[in-house]
Amino acid sequence: MRITYRSKNNKEYWQKRWDDVEVDEKMENADVYPLKYAQIAIDDKEGRILEAGCGAGRILRYYHDLGYDITGIDFIESVISKLKTTDSSLKVAPGDITNLDFSDEYFHHVLAFGLYHNLEKGLDKALAETSRVLVSGGVLCASFRADNLQTLLVDYLAEKNVNHKASAAKIFHKANFTRNEINQYLSGAGLTPVSIYPVVNMPILYKFGIFRQRAHKDFNENLGRKEGYKLNAIGNLIQKFLFKFFRYQFCNLFVVIAKKDQS
Numbered sequence: 001m002r003i004t005y006r007s008k009n010n011k012e013y014w015q016k017r018w019d020d021v022e023v024d025e026k027m028e029n030a031d032v033y034p035l036k037y038a039q040i041a042i043d044d045k046e047g048r049i050l051e052a053g054c055g056a057g058r059i060l061r062y063y064h065d066l067g068y069d070i071t072g073i074d075f076i077e078s079v080i081s082k083l084k085t086t087d088s089s090l091k092v093a094p095g096d097i098t099n100l101d102f103s104d105e106y107f108h109h110v111l112a113f114g115l116y117h118n119l120e121k122g123l124d125k126a127l128a129e130t131s132r133v134l135v136s137g138g139v140l141c142a143s144f145r146a147d148n149l150q151t152l153l154v155d156y157l158a159e160k161n162v163n164h165k166a167s168a169a170k171i172f173h174k175a176n177f178t179r180n181e182i183n184q185y186l187s188g189a190g191l192t193p194v195s196i197y198p199v200v201n202m203p204i205l206y207k208f209g210i211f212r213q214r215a216h217k218d219f220n221e222n223l224g225r226k227e228g229y230k231l232n233a234i235g236n237l238i239q240k241f242l243f244k245f246f247r248y249q250f251c252n253l254f255v256v257i258a259k260k261d262q263s
């Protein structure tokens with residue numbers, strides 16, 4: 001597992017990120033990450049769903065509005081309050097994935113997009129908790145930041161942009177995982193991986209203005225999150241080539257679907 005260091009600690013990063021935006025509308029495009037993968041995992045309407053690390057609620061609200069029984073938790077209390085104010089019928093609560101406030105075998109599905117790689121300590125505990133609250137045979141759909149060429153380059157570019165003093169501080173930001181490491185961590189918690197997908201959430205070329213679509217000329221993570229990180233024609237061509245031939249090196253996430261072992 002490779003660690004990415006930045007100048008702000010992880011919880012400060014999420015606090016600021018969610019303080020800077022309104023709550024999400026429900027996601028519209030089911031063909032893109034993360035909804036595309038949630039839909040593979042959730043194949044029927046019965047049974048409770050937990051979205052762990054629900055953030056501003058784009059997936060939570062999608063399933064809630066369709067009448068699914070979905071609960072969201074996040075360790076940023078203010079984003080949970082904002083969600084509750086926006087729609088008081090949402091089932092949301094502040095919570096930490098390393099210590100969940102639910103009884104054993106309470107959920108049929110757990111969605112955890114971009115969650116586990118935020119943990120500096122306690123990944124084993126977080127996965128044990130995830131497994132504990134899942135029914136036997138229940139399904140986890142989760143994404144992990146990939147340990148590959150793309151995230152190495154992204155980290156190198158980020159490091160170049162901060163002053164030396166901040167980078168020397170070496171504060172934990174995120175963990176990065178190989179596919180083998182993900183398999184090992186999940187198996188250790190009694191979760192058997194069924195499929196693992198390389199996923200491009202933000203193409204590496206989006207970091208460079210010359211490859212972005214005109215409306216995305218100024219780098220804007222919130223716009224990208226809403227519309228997708230859009231490249232121009234040349235950017236798309238190069239991106240297609242990179243992903244076709246080097247998909248495990250030029251993705252930023254591994255999305256895994258795993259089943260809790262039958263007891």
Ligand SMILES: C[S@@+](CC[C@H](N)C(=O)[O-])C[C@H]1O[C@@H](n2cnc3c(N)ncnc32)[C@H](O)[C@@H]1O
Nearest residue numbers: 014053054055074075095096097113114115118
């Ligand atoms: C990449 S965001 C994903 C948000 C949402 N799932 C989505 O896809 O839009 C990861 C989320 O995990 C939350 N998070 C990080 N560490 C956590 C922890 N220990 N317990 C609960 N939530 C946590 C962050 O606050 C953030 O909202």
